[in-house]
Amino acid sequence: MSAQIIDGNALSRQLRTEVAERAAALRARGVTPGLAVVLVGDSPASQVYVRNKVKACEDNGLHSVLEKYAADMSEAELLARVDALNRDPSIHGILVQLPLPAHIDAQKVIEAIAPEKDVDGFHVASAGALMTGTPGFWPCTPYGCMKMLESIGFELRGKHAVVIGRSNIVGKPMALMLLAKSATVTICHSATADLGAMTRQADVIVAAVGKRNVLTADMVKPGAVVIDVGMNRDDAGKLCGDVDFEGVKEVAGWITPVPGGVGPMTITMLLVNTIEAAERSAG
Numbered sequence: 001m002s003a004q005i006i007d008g009n010a011l012s013r014q015l016r017t018e019v020a021e022r023a024a025a026l027r028a029r030g031v032t033p034g035l036a037v038v039l040v041g042d043s044p045a046s047q048v049y050v051r052n053k054v055k056a057c058e059d060n061g062l063h064s065v066l067e068k069y070a071a072d073m074s075e076a077e078l079l080a081r082v083d084a085l086n087r088d089p090s091i092h093g094i095l096v097q098l099p100l101p102a103h104i105d106a107q108k109v110i111e112a113i114a115p116e117k118d119v120d121g122f123h124v125a126s127a128g129a130l131m132t133g134t135p136g137f138w139p140c141t142p143y144g145c146m147k148m149l150e151s152i153g154f155e156l157r158g159k160h161a162v163v164i165g166r167s168n169i170v171g172k173p174m175a176l177m178l179l180a181k182s183a184t185v186t187i188c189h190s191a192t193a194d195l196g197a198m199t200r201q202a203d204v205i206v207a208a209v210g211k212r213n214v215l216t217a218d219m220v221k222p223g224a225v226v227i228d229v230g231m232n233r234d235d236a237g238k239l240c241g242d243v244d245f246e247g248v249k250e251v252a253g254w255i256t257p258v259p260g261g262v263g264p265m266t267i268t269m270l271l272v273n274t275i276e277a278a279e280r281s282a283g
C-alpha cells in the first residue's frame with residue numbers, strides 16, 4: 001500500500017493566505033509588517049534563498065528590505081547594520097542569511113539581533129523560550145514540520161517520535177517541539193549505534209541529516225509518518241531528501257516528498273513568524 005503524501009506546496013498556499021489576511025489586517029491599522037534580509041557575500045545558493053524570501057514577502061503583503069554586502073564586510077560593520085535594524089520601527093523581523101564568511105562569528109551576529117525580531121528563531125533567547133515553553137520564535141524548518149503533522153490531524157501525545165539529526169537549527173528544536181506535544185522522543189545522530197533499531201519503533205520519523213537514503217523501507221514501521229527535511233542531489237543532479245522515497249512510501253502511512261515537502265514550509269513559517277513579530281509589536 002502506498003503512503004499518503006503530505007503536500008508542502010498545498011499547505012504553504014493555505015498558510016500564506018492566512019498570512020496575507022493578517023498582513024492586510026495590520027496594514028489597516030497602519031502597520032506594514034517588515035522583514036529585513038541581510039546577505040553577506042555572493043554565494044549563488046544564498047542569493048536564491050534570499051530572493052525567494054523577499055518574493056514571498058512581496059506576494060503576501062509584507063514589506064521586505066534586502067541588504068546585500070560584499071564578502072569582505074567586517075564583523076563590526078555587520079553588527080552595526082544589525083543594531084540599526086533593531087532600532088528601525090518599520091522592521092519587525094531580521095534574518096541574516098547563513099552561512100556568513102569565515103571571518104565573521106555567525107553566533108555573535110545572531111546574538112546581536114533583538115530577540116523580538118529574531119524571526120529565524122536562532123537566538124539563544126529563542127532557543128531558551130522553546131526549551132522552557134515560553135513565548136518566542138520557533139525555528140522555521142521544524143516549525144513547518146509541526147504544521148505538516150498538524151495538517152494531517154496526527155495526535156502526537158503518547159506516540160514515539162524519532163528525530164535523526166541534532167543540529168541547532170533542525171534536529172534539536174524539532175525534538176523539543178515534539179516533546180512539547182507529549183510525544184516520547186528519541187534523538188539519533190552520527191554516533192547512534194543501530195539507527196534502524198530506533199526508527200523501527202517510531203510512529204513518526206523526522207530525517208534531518210543531509211545524506212541520501214539514510215532511511216530505507218526496512219527501517220520504517222508500517223503506517224509510520226515520515227518527514228524528510230534533507231536536501232541533497234542524486235546522481236543525476238536532481239534534488240532529493242534523506243529518505244529513499246520510492247521504497248519508504250510503500251511502508252509508511254504518510255510521507256513528505258522532496259521537493260515539494262518541507263522546503264516550501266520553511267519560507268512560509270518565516271512569514272508566519274514575521275507577522276507574529278509585527279502583531280506583538282503593534283500590541
Ligand code: NAP
Pocket residue numbers: 141164165166167168169170171188189190191192195208209210211214229230231232262263264266
Ligand atoms: P547538520 O548541521 O549537518 O546536521 C546533520 C545531523 O545529521 C547531525 O546531527 C549529524 O550527527 C547527523 N548525521 C550525520 N550522519 C548521520 C548518520 N549516518 N546517521 C544519523 N545521523 C547522522 O545539518 P542541518 O542543518 O540540520 O540540515 C540537515 C539537512 O536538512 C540538510 O540536508 C539540509 O540541507 C536540510 N535542511 C533543509 C531545510 C529545508 O528548508 N528543507 C532547512 C534546513 C536544513 P552529528 O551531530 O553526530 O554530526
